[in-house]
Amino acid sequence: MSVREIIKGLCYVIRTAVRGGLAYWSTVLALLILVAYSLYVWVFLQHAPVLLGVDYGGLALTGMSDRVPWGLYTSLFIFWVGIAASSIICALAVYVFGSRETAALVELAKAQACASLAAAILFILVDVGRPLRTLYLMPLMLNPLSVFDWDMVVLISYLLANLVSLLYSLGVKLEGGLVGERARKAYIALAAPLAIAVHTVTAFIFQPLAARPYWNTAILAPEFVATAFASGPALLALSAMVVEKATRLRFNVNAYKLLVRVSVVSTIVALYLSLSEVEEALLYPSHPARQRALRCLLAGCGGAYLAVMEWTWIILALASVLLHLHPKTRASRKLLLVNALLVLLAIVCQKTLPLVVTGFLPLLARGISYTPTPTEAAIALGVHALAGLIYLLLARPAVLVEMEAGRR
Amino acid sequence: MVDVERRRLLKMLALAAAVAISLKPVIDVRELLLRKSLGERAKELEEEIKKWCLERASRICKEKGFESPECRLAVRKCELVSVSAEPPKPGTQYAMAIDLSRCIGCRRCVYACMLENNVSRNLDEGWIVVEELDLSEVIGAPLKGEKTPVPISCMHCENPPCVLVCPVAATWVEPDGIVVIDYARCIGCRYCMAACPYNARRFNWAKPVIPVWQLNPHMHVYGNVPREAHVVEKCTFCIHRVRRGLPPACVEACPTGARIFGNLEDPNSPVRRVIDEYPCFTLLPEAGTKPKVFYFFSGGVKR
Numbered sequence: 191m192s193v194r195e196i197i198k199g200l201c202y203v204i205r206t207a208v209r210g211g212l213a214y215w216s217t218v219l220a221l222l223i224l225v226a227y228s229l230y231v232w233v234f235l236q237h238a239p240v241l242l243g244v245d246y247g248g249l250a251l252t253g254m255s256d257r258v259p260w261g262l263y264t265s266l267f268i269f270w271v272g273i274a275a276s277s278i279i280c281a282l283a284v285y286v287f288g289s290r291e292t293a294a295l296v297e298l299a300k301a302q303a304c305a306s307l308a309a310a311i312l313f314i315l316v317d318v319g320r321p322l323r324t325l326y327l328m329p330l331m332l333n334p335l336s337v338f339d340w341d342m343v344v345l346i347s348y349l350l351a352n353l354v355s356l357l358y359s360l361g362v363k364l365e366g367g368l369v370g371e372r373a374r375k376a377y378i379a380l381a382a383p384l385a386i387a388v389h390t391v392t393a394f395i396f397q398p399l400a401a402r403p404y405w406n407t408a409i410l411a412p413e414f415v416a417t418a419f420a421s422g423p424a425l426l427a428l429s430a431m432v433v434e435k436a437t438r439l440r441f442n443v444n445a446y447k448l449l450v451r452v453s454v455v456s457t458i459v460a461l462y463l464s465l466s467e468v469e470e471a472l473l474y475p476s477h478p479a480r481q482r483a484l485r486c487l488l489a490g491c492g493g494a495y496l497a498v499m500e501w502t503w504i505i506l507a508l509a510s511v512l513l514h515l516h517p518k519t520r521a522s523r524k525l526l527l528v529n530a531l532l533v534l535l536a537i538v539c540q541k542t543l544p545l546v547v548t549g550f551l552p553l554l555a556r557g558i559s560y561t562p563t564p565t566e567a568a569i570a571l572g573v574h575a576l577a578g579l580i581y582l583l584l585a586r587p588a589v590l591v592e593m594e595a596g597r598r
Numbered sequence: 599m600v601d602v603e604r605r606r607l608l609k610m611l612a613l614a615a616a617v618a619i620s621l622k623p624v625i626d627v628r629e630l631l632l633r634k635s636l637g638e639r640a641k642e643l644e645e646e647i648k649k650w651c652l653e654r655a656s657r658i659c660k661e662k663g664f665e666s667p668e669c670r671l672a673v674r675k676c677e678l679v680s681v682s683a684e685p686p687k688p689g690t691q692y693a694m695a696i697d698l699s700r701c702i703g704c705r706r707c708v709y710a711c712m713l714e715n716n717v718s719r720n721l722d723e724g725w726i727v728v729e730e731l732d733l734s735e736v737i738g739a740p741l742k743g744e745k746t747p748v749p750i751s752c753m754h755c756e757n758p759p760c761v762l763v764c765p766v767a768a769t770w771v772e773p774d775g776i777v778v779i780d781y782a783r784c785i786g787c788r789y790c791m792a793a794c795p796y797n798a799r800r801f802n803w804a805k806p807v808i809p810v811w812q813l814n815p816h817m818h819v820y821g822n823v824p825r826e827a828h829v830v831e832k833c834t835f836c837i838h839r840v841r842r843g844l845p846p847a848c849v850e851a852c853p854t855g856a857r858i859f860g861n862l863e864d865p866n867s868p869v870r871r872v873i874d875e876y877p878c879f880t881l882l883p884e885a886g887t888k889p890k891v892f893y894f895f896s897g898g899v900k901r
Contacts, residue, residue, distance in 0.1 A: 239805040239827035248804030248827050249786075256723055256800050259788040319786015319801070319828025327766040327785055338765040338789055400885040401759065401795035478735075553795050553882055554750060555729050 195361030202360055206587040221575045228572020232316055236565055251565040258550045258560040262570055263317035265542035270310040271392045276422035277303035277352050278385035279452055285374045291442035297588035299426050300356040304584055307349040309577035316569050341391045348384040363591045389414040402549040404483035413463045420456035421537035423449040427530040439593050446526045453533045454514040457507050479553055487548045492558040496547055499539040506536035640683035640819040651676035654810040671811035678815035681823055684841040686774035691862040692835050693890040695872045699897040700856035703728050703747025710851030715822040716814055718806030725833040726751040752798040752833035753889030760790035775890055776835050778820040784829040795885040799832045
């Protein structure tokens with residue numbers, strides 16, 4: 191890998207960022223307004239006592255409490271870590287399994303991984319009480335036994351691997367070349383273990399806590415990998431459709447088919463793991479706290495919306511599998527996209543609030559309650575807008591390069 | 599020409615100032631972590647708290663009049679402020695035993711703890727929470743529907759999961775068995791709260807409010823110094839008291855004498871004798887934390 195191509199790719203990204211039509215600039219402006227608004231809420235309200243030293247505001251404005259110390263931010267952190275799986279699935283399909291139709295999607299997938307990892311890291315940053323302290327204390331790795339530190343290490347490594355390889359590919363393709371064998375192998379060798387590691391280590395944050403029987407199960411890490419491999423390609427298929435709508439670039443229907451198939455197979459695995467979990471805890475008398483947590487999840491203690499989300503996950507996941515079994519779905523682009531949407535919604539319901547909030551069911555007391563507040567919603571919206579901006583910044587050059595290559 | 603030069607110089611100065619300001623917290627913490635001894639930190643904290651206290655006191659005096667009892671008390675408290683960095687004594691392992699036959703659930707320990715440890719008055723829970731637990735769940739006895747008040751606070755575990763998960767090592771077990779938090783290092787990620795099976799840790803979800811006339815001026819750097827916003831805190835067995843040979847405030851406040859405190863390694867300490875004489879148990883032994891707060895029934899389960 192040469193540095194020249196990477197710099198060339200970076201220059202191209204910057205050049206593309208400042209050039210664009212009315213649609214581009216209005217999208218950027220809208221996203222920037224959202225980012226600015228949520229930055230205002232974060233600095234002047236949620237983190238005002240820490241950043242400005244004033245008496246009002248604070249994390250008290252969120253729905254979190256001593257009983258439920260993690261909420262919407264942590265949920266979305268987990269979800270966006272999962273979305274980052276898309277890039278490695280595409281790269282494996284193209285480079286290892288030789289699916290040529292998917293090749294046009296690889297750079298787009300890397301852009302998606304970069305943006306989603308940025309969102310995940312940002313969700314940690316807006317959530318911690320003392321963000322400045324975090325920035326200079328965490329890299330010191332003061333406690334190597336803390337999984338949290340290691341999660342940041344793998345997240346940042348995977349982000350860098352995707353970003354550098356994306357810039358490199360852009361640099362190479364700009365010169366009309368093809369990404370060489372060595373660069374592909376280097377990316378796969380580096381990113382494939384890291385891709386598994388990000389989901390695994392993220393699950394390892396929750397999995398070893400004996401205090402939280404709902405999380406304290408060896409099935410959590412495989413479940414995170416399965417739901418990541420379901421949601422990542424599903425979102426990639428949907429964003430590819432958006433690219434098709436916005437540009438003249440067209441992707442092969444087989445690429446969609448591959449992405450949706452990976453999504454559905456991963457959904458089946460995730461459903462299977464959920465079933466295994468329910469059987470383990472609920473069929474016969476077992477660990478009471480685990481039974482209580484699972485019953486709670488299905489009955490919705492801590493907010494009826496949690497039960498709604500959990501049941502939505504089960505129903506949508508089953509529906510997406512059934513839909514995919516029909517041969518017509520696999521032939522039609524539109525139905526494939528509906529299928530991807532079903533999977534994505536199912537994973538949103540499974541991997542966000544129900545997973546986090548139910549974990550906090552106390553062992554020695556009764557009941558929890560958590561509902562996100564407008565403050566949290568505003569800040570979460572801003573993080574999404576910023577991630578969208580990063581995606582736009584990286585995906586646009588990728589699409590333009592792909593269109594150029596198609597013309598040649 | 600000269601004007602341009604000057605403008606350039608001013609610009610550079612402004613830039614340098616901006617860089618210096620943005621780097622300040624970094625430099626502060628490096629000093630904190632690498633150079634300052636705990637004693638020096640305690641002394642600095644004392645100055646800081648005194649200044650803050652006097653500022654608050656003058657505000658109170660202006661509001662309520664200089665002759666008001668609040669004003670007098672506040673000024674007196676500010677004069678008394680002392681922050682110690684008392685180290686642990688060798689050969690001590692502090693522990694507590696709580697007699698559930700005697701606990702009447704009056705929550706005076708909760709109140710005493712709040713006053714003693716300068717716990718914020720504006721945020722929800724104190725360091726001690728008295729839960730009404732089903733006896734069948736506490737001791738596994740078939741006494742369905744029978745509730746008993748169980749005071750729960752930090753168990754000062756031998757195997758504390760909160761200490762293991764902290765990403766910046768801001769919490770640890772002291773040689774005398776007290777689990778402490780360095781408030782200056784806590785990043786407020788709340789991972790320790792997720793890891794604690796007893797929900798013993800509290801987060802300062804906003805700037806904590808304490809009326810200074812109610813301030814407890816006898817402080818320890820790892821204990822009851824007033825906390826900042828967005829850091830975690832919890833029971834420290836009243837570290838500022840026990841390291842000077844006094845019992846924790848909750849032990850003193852308990853009207854029925856249900857709380858017994860002492861040094862586990864001293865064969866004559868009250869807690870050692872209780873543990874030797876009564877069948878004691880701990881909460882959630884299956885979590886593997888090995889708590890050092892024990893529970894027992896001195897006079898039967900039912901009264």
